[in-house]
Amino acid sequence: MPSSSTRKADHVLATVRKLLAKAEDPAATPQEAETYNAKASDLMADYGIDRALLAAADPDSDAVGDRVVVTEAPYARDKATLLSGIAHEMRCRAVLRTRYPEGMKELSLHLFGYDSDLLRTEVLYTSLLVQASVGIARAPVPLGEQVAAFRRSWLAGFTHAVVQRLATAERRAAEQADSGSTASAGARGRSVALVLADRSVAVADTLSRRYPRLQSGRRRVLSGSGMADGWTAGQQAVIGGRTLDA
Numbered sequence: 001m002p003s004s005s006t007r008k009a010d011h012v013l014a015t016v017r018k019l020l021a022k023a024e025d026p027a028a029t030p031q032e033a034e035t036y037n038a039k040a041s042d043l044m045a046d047y048g049i050d051r052a053l054l055a056a057a058d059p060d061s062d063a064v065g066d067r068v069v070v071t072e073a074p075y076a077r078d079k080a081t082l083l084s085g086i087a088h089e090m091r092c093r094a095v096l097r098t099r100y101p102e103g104m105k106e107l108s109l110h111l112f113g114y115d116s117d118l119l120r121t122e123v124l125y126t127s128l129l130v131q132a133s134v135g136i137a138r139a140p141v142p143l144g145e146q147v148a149a150f151r152r153s154w155l156a157g158f159t160h161a162v163v164q165r166l167a168t169a170e171r172r173a174a175e176q177a178d179s180g181s182t183a184s185a186g187a188r189g190r191s192v193a194l195v196l197a198d199r200s201v202a203v204a205d206t207l208s209r210r211y212p213r214l215q216s217g218r219r220r221v222l223s224g225s226g227m228a229d230g231w232t233a234g235q236q237a238v239i240g241g242r243t244l245d246a
Helices: 004-024 030-057 076-089 115-138 147-179 182-186 192-210 227-236
Strands: 064-071 093-099 106-114
Touching (some): 004 030, 064 076, 064 115, 076 093, 076 106, 076 115, 076 147, 093 192, 106 115, 106 192, 115 147, 147 192
Antiparallel strands (some): 064 106, 093 106
């Protein structure tokens, strides 16, 4: 039988998925979308902090795990960059892998993190990838510019914007938890920052044991002109600000 913490996690993530689906519904007004958006963002950030504090007091409630996510063409590398950025802000680590099953090139990310953070990463990536796919299809490509070059730069701008917004939401959730009573009760008086730092070390140790000889990849150079349009879309994407009560 699932534990109470597992049932709570399932309930929170199911609620988040419903809110994101409502926000993405074309029938929703901008005001309704922003309301759903903000509530989903609040729930996701607070859920991550709550699970971290709970695990500090009860280590069995949340363990370090891993999962592999294949990013599909077209723009598989750019989708991997989006996923990696989201994972980083969710306190996960990612390893980009290139394989050739049946002779076909396949890109994937091997993600490492606490189970609750991996779930948050999966939910947000799924939602943001849908939004990016819709936005990039609608974005007009300037006359004479290669479609692929424009769309890669568009995705780079989109990724940069949403990752910055996620970082802000996570930081605010930690600050609010530190200023409240939850931190001292759930983490035996330790600050949220220390709890999260310990979790980051545990994730990094797990990754290094699995991949002891990792190498840094080359920095990509993009030539398209879509970054500004992608940035604007990323600023408007459904991940929300922390402006409404959950």
